[in-house]
Amino acid sequence: MIHNLTTSRRFWLIFLLTLSLTVLAGLGAAWYVLWKPNVRYSAFGPAYLYIRTGTGYEAVLDSLRKYELLHDEATFDRVARWQNYPARVQPGRYLLRPGLGNRALVELLSRGEQDTVAFTLDAFKYKPQLARQVARQLETDSVSLRRLLQDNADLQRRYQLDTTSILTLFLPGAYRLLWNTSARQFLDSAAATHRRFWTPERRRRADSLGLSPAEVHVLASIVQRETAQKTDKPLIAGAYLNRLRRGMRLQADPTLLWAIGNFGVKRVLNKDKLVDSPYNTYKHKGLPPGPITSANRQSLDAVLKPARHNYVFFCARPGGSGFSDFAETFAEHKKNARRYQHWLDSLGVKR
Structure with missing residues (x-):
């Protein structure tokens, strides 16, 4: 009887030990396939997977293989098919963190959690x-x-x-x-x-100037092409607004350069002023039909908050600083223009 009990105990002990080892082996296999980090570490920064619109699962695998983003493509493929990812591919740009295992990666891609x-x-x-x-x-x-x-x-x-x-x-x-x-x-x-x-305050400012938001953008684009100097922008905006109020032509050189398609010109010639274009503000009164560049916030706010003065003329200042010299009269402006032209001559600038 004692011998039988001992044999029985040995049997159950061996059975439980075998079962435990089997469970541990299964858990280890599951960890390896599902949770073990499978995304490669990149010494060149974050790794991204790009999935184009309309792309299928095979193209995703090709990208993972081509850019060597995974340690083990086979286990990823197994988990992806278990979770039916091939039927749920979503386009986007996905950040692949090195600690991601296959299950987390597949869930990330399936949900479309792109960066x-x-x-x-x-x-x-x-x-x-x-x-x-x-x-x-x-x-x-x-x-x-x-x-x-x-x-x-x-x-x-x-x-x-x-x-x-x-x-x-x-x-x-x-x-x-x-x-x-x-x-x-x-x-x-x-x-x-x-x-x-375009907050209500900015719209009120535009209304006070008699301009629509689109017209503010157009004028700001000219101001932006005239100078990169923050302090000069409100001054130039004010000069152009003075011209508009007096019914004068803007005569803005940057609009000519847009019309001829050459913004590299340093010296505008009389022949440029003959170009047949609605953007030629030497020929046509008022604003051109559209902007000559995409105006930034600084230029827009310079138009919305222009400097108050009586200037209607301005000319680039010699020296290439980006600042301008301003004038109320044409005679004064001609003096400023001659100084600038002489400076260009000294540099040998013909165009």
Whole structure:
């Protein structure tokens, strides 16, 4: 009887030990497949996985393999198929942290928890420049964006702007956007930033000047091309507003450069003033039909808060400082202009 009990105890002890080892082995295997960190560490900074719109699961695997983002592609593939990820692929830009295991990675991708892009919109002069900028930083297709920018009926309906004035919608600066932002979503995001900028106070200031927000953008774009000096911007804005109030032509050289398509010109010639363009403010009174660059906040606020003075003329100051010399009379202005021309002559600048 005692012998039988001892044998029974041995049996159960061996059984429990075997079961424990099996469970531990199973847990170890599960940890290895599901939770063991599987994203490679990159010495070059954060690792990102880009999944283009319309991309399938095989393309995701190709990207993971091509850029060597995983330690073990086979275990990721197994977990991805267990969790039906191939049917739930979502586009985007995903930050892959080194500590991520397969289960966490698959859940991240399945839920579409993508990282945003710190998108910088630099000042631009023409629509193709805008489209190229966006396409370089986002998935947005430049052709689709250019097509939307030329759809007058759509622009009027959605943004109350036409194909020329639509360029007043964009404020240079930093944005945070999803990488797979579409052309439409990009325009809507720009419109939302534009609305936030145009506070009731700024709108009241524009009204007091007799300008619409779009016209403020146009004038600010000219001011921006005239100088990068913060203190000169309100002075130049005030001079242009004085001209508009007196019914004078703006005679703004930057508008000529936009019309001839050459912003590298240092010396405007009389033949430039003959260019046949609505942007030629030597020929046409008032503001040009659209901005000649995307005006930044500083230039816009310079127009909305112009310096109060009687100047109607100004000329770049010799020396290349970016500052201007201002004048109330044409005779005084001619003296300033001659000093600047002599300085260009001394440098041998012909154009």
